[in-house]
Amino acid sequence: MLSLKTQQAMPFIKEEELEYLLPFMATAHAQLEEGSGPGADFTGWYHVPGINTEEDLQRVEKVAARLRESSDIFLVLGIGGSYLGARAVIEACNHHFPTFLDKSQRGAPIVIFAGHQLSEDYLAELCDILENYDVSLNVVSKSGTTTETAIAFRILRSFMEQKYSPEELKQRIVVTTDASKGALRSYADEAGVESFVVPDDIGGRYSVLSAVGLLPIAVAGINIRELLEGANWAYEKYLKFDPDNVNDCINYALMRHVLARRGYLLEMMVNYEPSMAMFTEWWKQLYGESEGKNGRGIFPAGANFTTDLHSLGQYIQEGSRILFETSILFKSxxxxxxxxxxxxxxxQLNYLAGKSLHEINQTAALGTSLAHVRGGVPNLSLELTERSPLTIGALVYFFEKACALSGYLDAINPFDQPGVEAYKKNMFALLGKPGFEDLRSKLIEELNN
Known part of the structure; x- marks a missing residue:
C-alpha cells in the first residue's frame, strides 16, 4: 500500500549516521508510545482505534448524509488544521472538476472553503453565488474566536439567517468546537444546532481523522471508514520500534534528521498528481508548526511536477545545495x-503513441529524480499503490507519526506552536482590539519612526 524508497538519498549520507541515531530514536518512540514526552497531552491522534467510537462514526455519517441530501453547496469555515486536512483528503480523493459535474454524478454537494484568509473580495464573491443554491455550513474552531473564521461565520451566518427560517437553519449549520466552552459552544447550545467536538487531546494539525476532518470529508461523499482503515493499517504497520528492522515511518524521520545535520534544511514535497496539491499544504503546516522552534527545523516547501519544473527546475538543478526532495508517487x-x-x-510525439499518460508521468518522475540527484539533491520517495481513501489514510498517519518522532529526535515539543501568537497580537493591537492598547501605541510609534 505504501513504501518509502531511500536509494537516491543514501549517497548523501553514511549508513552509520542512521545507526548512531537508533538509541535516540528508541527513546523518542517510547515517549510517543507511552505518552511521556513533551506535549503528551496532545497525542490523542496516536492510537488510531481510539480516536473515534463507533457511535461517533455513525453520527458523523448520519449528519453527513442529511447534509448531502439537502445541500447544493457545503461551506467549511476554518483555518490551519481546522480545514487543511479535510481539504487535502477531499481534493486527493475526488474528481478534479467537481463543479462541472451534476450533483447526481458527484453524489454530494460542492464543497467550498472559507474563513481561511481575510480577502474581502473572496468572501463578497462567495456571497454572490450562494443566493440561488441550497447551502449548509460547518464552522470549525476550538475557541470560536479565531479571527479569520469568526469573521466569515458572522457574515455567512447573517446571510443564512435571512435565507432560512430558524428551524431550517438548525438543519443547515453544524458547529465543530470545544466540548464545554467558547463562543461557538455557546452559540451551538443557544441556537440548538448540531455540534461535534474538537478533541482536547488532539491539536488542529493532527485532527483530520477526528470529527474535525471526517464530517466535511463524509459530506463530500468520501468513505471515511476506508480512510480510517488505511490509517489503522499504518498504525499497525509502524507500531513497533525494532532497531534490527527499522520500519519506513521511523526511517523517514531518521533520514530527514541526518540530512538536516548535513545542511539540507529545506524539504520539498513533490507531487506528480495535481489532486495532491492541497495534501502538500496540509503537510507543510504539520511539519512547519511542529518542527520550526528554538532556531531549528527543516523548512517545508512544495512543488507540483512536472508543472513546476518549468519554473523551479533550474534552481533545484543548479541552485544552492540546501534542499532535498520527497516525492509522492502512485503506481497506478x-x-x-x-x-x-x-x-x-x-x-514529433509518435514515439509516445500507445503509451499511457501515467507511464509517461512515471518516466518523467524517474528522469527528474536522476537529474536532481546528479545535481546534488537527495531524493526520497513514497510509493502508494493507488489514489484512494485507503492509501491517503495511510499516508496521513505515516506523516503524523514521523512528524512527532522528528520533533522528539530534535529535542522539541512537536505539539505546540508558541510562535504563531506574535503576529496575532500585533494584528489585534493595530485593529484596536480591547486589551491591546499599550502594544498598539508601541507599534504605531515603531511604524512612524
Missing part, C-alpha cells in the same frame, strides 16, 4: 488515456 492511475498516433507526426 484511476483512469487510462493513451497518446494517439498522428499520421503527419508534426508535433
Amino acid at each position: 492511475s484511476l483512469r487510462e488515456m493513451k497518446v494517439p498516433h498522428q499520421k503527419d507526426d508534426s508535433d
